[in-house]
Amino acid sequence: MSDYGSNARFICPNCQAVNVVWLSVPEPDYTAEKMSDMDSEGEDEVTCTSCGETFMGSAQDLCLIVR
Ligand SMILES: [Zn+2]
Secondary structure (H helix, E strand, C coil): CCCCEEEEEEECCCCCCEEEEEEECCCCCCCCCCCCCCCCCCEEEEECCCCCCEEEEEEECCEEEEC
């Protein structure tokens, strides 16, 4: 398996600090069967370098949706 990733800009919902994080994302072409019972598409843990809080986010190209 090859490592895929992207730099994502992540604005901390806790302290509004802007962090640039490297996130691993799945390869874009799914020709093989994928694990359909996993709904985490490139979801990763990101830690704010300012306040140290950890969040889960989804990397989609250069966007990061933190929830
Ligand atoms: Zn923060």
